[in-house]
Amino acid sequence: MTSRTDSRRLKLLTLSLSISTAMAATAVQAAPDDQQTIEALRAQLQQMQQRLDRLEQQQSAGTSGSQQSVSTNEAPATTAPQQADPQSQQSLAQQNKSAIEQMQQTEFSGQLVFNGSFNDWSEQSKDTTGDMDFGKFVLAVDGEVDDLEYSLEYRFYDGYQFLKSGWLGFNPNDNDTIRVGLVQTPFGNMDYGYQGWYGTLPYLAGFNDNQNAGVKWDHHQGPWDTSLAFFKSDNLGSGNEHYGANAIGDSPQGNSEENQLAARAGYTFDHGDDYSTQLNVSAKGGQLYNEQTNRSGDNWSAAIGIDGSYGNWRTMLQATTYEYNPKNPSEAQSEISDNVIQIGAFGFNYLIPKRGQMYTASASYSMDVDWGPVENLFFFNDFSYIDPAGDFSSINGGFGDQDDPMLNDLGVLVTAGPYFAWFDIITNKNGLNYFGSPVDNGWHTSIQTNFGINF
Structure with missing residues (x-):
């Protein structure tokens, strides 16, 4: 799942949560015989809150992993931290691939x-x-x-x-x-x-x-x-x-x-x-x-x-x-x-x-x-x-x-x-x-x- 999709789902769940909260507030003022309806709304509200919490955790973990991946491929730190250049990352990857291929073409025997x-x-x-x-x-x-x-x-x-x-x-x-x-x-x-x-x-x-x-x-x-x-x-x-x-x-x-x-x-x-x-x-x-x-x-x-x-x-x-x-x-x-x-x-x-x-x-x-x-x-x-x-x-x-x-x-x-x-x-x-x-x-x-x- 991409971060853009996660963000969209997060907004929808937040909106749903707001609507459900308003409905719950209205239901509190309802007649006693509507107590069953109130309990059902509260259960739905709790389920949405749990789903929202899980989604936020997943999004936070994905963002942290992406940052860690980028920092691993960054050039050695200079006086001012900089973001890794995508072209330099690609060039380094190509050099590593070429070195590995050359090593694989060398045979040592005795x-x-x-x-x-x-x-x-x-x-x-x-x-x-x-x-x-x-x-x-x-x-x-x-x-x-x-x-x-x-x-x-x-x-x-x-x-x-x-x-x-x-x-x-x-x-x-x-x-x-x-x-x-x-x-x-x-x-x-x-x-x-x-x-x-x-x-x-x-x-x-x-x-x-x-x-x-x-x-x-x-x-x-x-x-x-x-x-x-x-x-x-x-x-x-x-x-x-x-x-x-x-x-x-x-x-x-x-x-x-x-x-x-x-x-x-x-x-x-x-x-x-x-x-x-x-x-x-x-x-x-x-x-x-x-x-x-x-x-x-x-x-x-x-x-x-x-x-x-x-x-x-x-x-x-x-x-x-x-x-x-x-x-x-x-x-x-x-x-x-x-x-x-x-x-x-x-x-x-x-x-x-x-x-x-x-x-x-x-x-x-x-x-x-x-x-x-x-x-x-x-x-x-x-x-x-x-x-x-x-x-x-x-x-x-x-x-x-x-x-x-x-x-x-x-x-x-x-x-x-x-x-x-x-x-x-x-x-x-x-x-x-x-x-x-x-x-x-x-x-x-x-x-x-x-x-x-x-x-």
């Missing part, structure tokens, strides 16, 4: 992981039947506002931490995206180039699932996916505490990848009913600046890949060729062979051939299950191989001639709601001395589990 391992080359691992360690803690933010988007992922490990990726994006239309920041390099099979937990030799060498600092343009049109990127620097800084492997300036050899161009084109053949095959080609190259000699060389790489999804099955094949042409300090000064390039990631340095080819083959099968909380089993196998162009060793400063590196990762991912567990059997021969695996022309095995929660 991951906590623990690692268990048994390495056949470790005496301690044999004596204790393996080891259990903290794996990583991940915090991520993703969001969008109209045509703008953003993403950030920061990782904490035992003893070091780094920004894994972080970028600002713009979508001028439904087919194009432009991203600036620490973005994924468009190279080879995407997004990772492998399907298990551990990765492949091209990933360890920096040719798959690599993050670099620059600007990237992605275009999607029908079956075509094309990307073009410019990277001012492959790393944020010259150290080795980052996700993707790259040549690093803060090392005895002193090379840093700068001013790199990358391009990728993929065409997807649709076979219907969740069956498709993508054929892709990619290339990357640019300046290789040496911080020891202050001279610039160059580097380049190219890859061809096949990524097939066939129902529950997925297969990947990739061939990569590459070459680094550095301007190194003398081998006597660096104590590093000119036949290798020193790269780094995850807090340590290692060596790869400066020229060669790399090959990968991966297969996986996804199976939904109903085993209590367990929802899915994901079986996978990733195999990779490096064919160096010339003598190469991943130990002893690169001096020597070891057998060609090979790596295989066989396992299963178990998913139960937000919980997950990877179980991997990783075998390698001369696998780049990654995480301490021996380089002795023999095969070695690491059994690993990585389990945790996504939130």
